[in-house]
Amino acid sequence: MKGLVKILFVSALVASFPIMGFSQCKGFTKKQCLPILEPYLYNGQLNSAVLSEGDVAELLLTFYGGQEYRVLVCSQDLIGKVEFKLLDTDRNEIFFNKEHDYTTNWDFNANSTQQLIIQVLVPQGAVKTDIANSGCVSIVVGFKEKYE
Amino acid sequence: MFIRWRIIVIFLLPLVFYSCNNSKNSSNDANVDSDSANNIGFQDHAQKVKKIFYNIPSPIEMSSLMQRAGADYDPSILNRIESAERYNTNSKMALNLGVYGANLSYTRMFDQIQESVNYLSVIRKLSEGLGIPQQPGTFAVSRIEQNIENRDSLLYIITDIYASADIYLKESNRGSTAALIILGGWVEALYIATNIVDYNDPSKEIMERIAEQKYSLNNLIELLKVYENDEIIALYMPLLEKLNATFDKIEIITTKAEIITDSVKKVTSISNQNKINVAIENIKELKTIVTELRKELIK
DSSP states (O other): OHHHHHHHHHHHHHHTHHHHHHHHTTTHIIIIIHHHHTTSEEOSOOOEEEEETTOEEEEEEEEOTTOEEEEEEEEOGGGOOOEEEEEETTOOEEEEGGGGTTOSEEEEEESSOEEEEEEEEOOOOSSOOSSOOEEEEEEEEEEESOOO | OHHHHHHHHHHHHHHHHHHHHHHHHHHHSOOSSSTTOOOEEETTEEEOEEEEEEOOOOHHHHHHHHHHTTOOOOGGGSOOGGGGGGOOSHHHHHHHHHHHHHHHHHHHHTTOHHHHHHHHHHHHHHHHHTTOOOOTTTTOHHHHHHHTTOHHHHHHHHHHHHHHHHHHHHHTTOHHHHHHHHHHHHHHHHHHHHHSSOTTSOOHHHHHHHHTHHHHHHHHHHHHHTTTTSHHHHHHHHHHHHHHHHHTTSEEEEOOOEEEEETTTTEEEEEOOEEEEOOHHHHHHHHHHHHHHHHHHHO
């Protein structure tokens, strides 16, 4: 009987990881990410998800000519350094944060309006474990009205 | 033995219900089998994209773009405050929360103080109607009065209201409601833009700014497709597709960009040039369709 209870307890604990993950993102963006965006104005759209090691997420958006943008990829510490790239629609690389010490935010401006892709990857951990780490990742975009 | 099985059922039943609910949530997530979700690679990994997001320019950004392009202020084209009385379903409230947000962004851009206060008031009512909690003081009269003459402060108030709404709705698994707000805001912003064009002497810059919305419309349609089972969203898709077909007649040719990165300032400049082939007839056609779409949203 005791053995059965132990098994059930462990099973419930493991199965609850997605539940914990689901709630991991609640409040994360507002508390941890938005303050870093200033003085850029948040575009008001939440792009967050619980991602595990090896997962990729993408955000498709338009950068308007004459505007300045800040891209911030905010993530929970337990998933380590998150990589992000800015790509054009032909998937040519415009920026890769890995080349800048895994910075979490970068500013951009464009002469002319274009559709772009922000691609985020949670790298595999150095030590392989049976249970992949997962955590909240939020892609936050802000803009400035003026571009000199 | 019977007690043992009862324990198993009691333990596992909630997990079963949660899994089912989580699957349903996953189906609301941006699809991973759309055209955009190609197998991509970071370094040596071939990874399937787990999640795709689509962002649309906020009404504030669109108002700013239009004003910088030389747009004038015309209050007659905005949605009347009194119309809010007939928005008594969640979908109508959400759509028009977006519409009024676009109106507020426009009045704010042109420093129309009293109109801005009026729109804030109706936005508050619609937010409450949708059950969106507001931070204490967000709509406080004192806060608005202190900041109403300061355009930048009012900008932050508007941003805060809409960002909080979007975050709350998505975190509460009401993504379709958040999408309706975005739909309402974008349609109204495009409606305003196409109505401020001087069709006798059209500004090339305003026409081009309107033409560039073809990119955002693509993103908006992909965003809404995530919720295509929502009967309200499904109602507007045909007109959005019709709008898209008109935008397809507008050609935007982009030159290859020169990329300059400044590691000290942490900024990358993308030097590309667009050639936009847009005729006044295209804008007139867009105006006709968006007017029809907008009429459905605000009725």
